[in-house]
Amino acid sequence: xxxxxxxxxxxxxxxxxxxxxxxxxxxxxxxxxxxxxxxxxxxxxxxxxxxxxxxxxxxxxxxxxxxxxxxxxxxxxxxxxxxxxxxxxxxxxxxxxxxxxxxxxxxxxxxxxxxxxxxxxxxxxxxxxxxxxxxxxxxxxxxxxxxxxxxxxxxxxxxxxxxxxxxxxxxxxxxxxxxxxxxxxxxxxxxxxxxxxxxxxxxxxxxxxxxxxxxxxxxxxxxxxxxxxxxxxxxxxxxxxxx
Numbered sequence: 001x002x003x004x005x006x007x008x009x010x011x012x013x014x015x016x017x018x019x020x021x022x023x024x025x026x027x028x029x030x031x032x033x034x035x036x037x038x039x040x041x042x043x044x045x046x047x048x049x050x051x052x053x054x055x056x057x058x059x060x061x062x063x064x065x066x067x068x069x070x071x072x073x074x075x076x077x078x079x080x081x082x083x084x085x086x087x088x089x090x091x092x093x094x095x096x097x098x099x100x101x102x103x104x105x106x107x108x109x110x111x112x113x114x115x116x117x118x119x120x121x122x123x124x125x126x127x128x129x130x131x132x133x134x135x136x137x138x139x140x141x142x143x144x145x146x147x148x149x150x151x152x153x154x155x156x157x158x159x160x161x162x163x164x165x166x167x168x169x170x171x172x173x174x175x176x177x178x179x180x181x182x183x184x185x186x187x188x189x190x191x192x193x194x195x196x197x198x199x200x201x202x203x204x205x206x207x208x209x210x211x212x213x214x215x216x217x218x219x220x221x222x223x224x225x226x227x228x229x230x231x232x233x234x235x236x237x238x239x240x241x242x243x
Contacts, residue, residue, distance in 0.1 A: 002090030002169040002200035004052040004075060010083035011045040011070050011225075044070040046225035047084070057202045059216035059233060061209070061240055067225040068205045072096060072172055075203070090169030090200060094119070104148035108139055108158050111147055115162055129165040136191075137161040138184070157184055164191050171199040175206055209237045 045067045052058055060068045073079045074086055076094040101118040102111045112133055116126040134143050137157040147155060196202050196215070206212060212219055212233055219236040221229040229236050 002054050003088070004170065004201065004203075005087040006048055006050050006071075006075070006084070007087070008084035009045055009048045009071070009074060009081055009086060010043060011067075011074055011079055012041040012082040013044055015040045015042045043225045045074065048222070048225075048227045049084075050220060050227065050230060052201050052203065054200045056218060057196070057216045058204070059212040059219040060203065060205045060222060061207075061212065061219055061237065062222040062228075066222045068222055069096065069174055070225075071222065072174055072203065072205060076172055088170065091120070091166075092170045092172060093163065093166065093168035093195070093199075094172045095163050096172065096174045102147055102155070102159065105146055107146055108137075108143040108150070109134075111158070112162055115159070119163065121166065125166065129162075133158070133161045133165050136165075136187075153181060153184075160188055164188075164195055167195060167198050169199065170201045170203070171195055173202070173204040173206075209241070213237060 048071065060071065062068050070079060072094070073096065074081060075088065076092055076096065077086075078094075078096075101115040103114055106114060109130070112130055113123070113126050116129075117123075121129075134140055137154075137160075139154060139158055142150070142154065147158070150158070202215075204212070204215065216233050218231065219233045220227055221236050221240050229239055
């Protein structure tokens with residue numbers, strides 16, 4: 001049974017305090033930096049705990065820099081906890097930075113296997129879904145062309161088709177897909193909502209508060225890395241907007 005448990009999760013990033021007075025000194029300080037260099041810790045996520053159960057559609061709200069995307073990346077195992085832990089049960093499809101793992105020199109077909117491995121698909125799964133990914137992206141004529149020659153729309157279409165090719169237990173969304181022409185957008189949204197309907201758990205970050213209230217049964221509010229509130233979407237969104 002799918003579930004997520006976030007227990008006392010803290011994610012820290014070092015912030016170095018170099019006092020470089022010129023561009024040359026700044027870059028010199030970067031190359032000289034070592035593990036003993038002085039730095040402060042920036043708490044992107046600060047001692048957060050919550051659980052997500054089957055059937056939950058959880059929205060996460062907060063201003064830019066609040067720690068929302070960092071939290072999602074910790075759930076997806078992109079970031080390791082500095083303190084605490086994240087326990088997940090079920091397959092996860094992270095739709096965060098779509099296509100972030102694509103290699104520009106590789107063809108679209110080669111990137112299906114490269115990025116698919118990053119997403120956690122097995123080679124057997126990728127072999128099975130390859131024809132459908134190519135067909136959905138509408139890139140049959142360009143699939144063996146290096147992706148550095150793709151337009152932004154072509155790149156996003158391939159990345160989206162791959163990211164949504166297998167129905168996951170847990171769907172993680174950082175803003176809803178918003179690339180491509182009108183025809184592909186309609187097709188992409190249809191697939192997106194189908195995935196949402198079929199997933200056991202959905203977690204979504206969005207600045208579209210009306211979407212949060214229509215899609216989610218629960219919302220958490222994060223500010224400066226801390227969990228401020230957790231509850232019914234209408235109540236949490238209202239408190240957030242009032243604040």
